Amino acid sequence: MSAVTEFVLSRGDLADLALFLWASGASALLVQVLRENAAANRRFDAFLRELARFNARHGDIEP
Numbered sequence: 371m372s373a374v375t376e377f378v379l380s381r382g383d384l385a386d387l388a389l390f391l392w393a394s395g396a397s398a399l400l401v402q403v404l405r406e407n408a409a410a411n412r413r414f415d416a417f418l419r420e421l422a423r424f425n426a427r428h429g430d431i432e433p
Contacts, residue, residue: 375387 379387
């Protein structure tokens with residue numbers, strides 16, 4: 371990565387380097403957020419399946 375940085379800095383395209391780093395960071399953050407969202411959806415789905423199983427077992431009990 372330092373060779374790429376040195377090449378860009380030698381050409382004077384510091385703004386391009388800053389934009390690339392910003393875009394890379396934003397993309398990495400987006401991937402992390404999507405991964406966490408998928409995990410949350412799996413946990414919520416598991417919760418709903420357990421709730422449905424509980425209701426199926428105890429659904430005939432009246433208060």
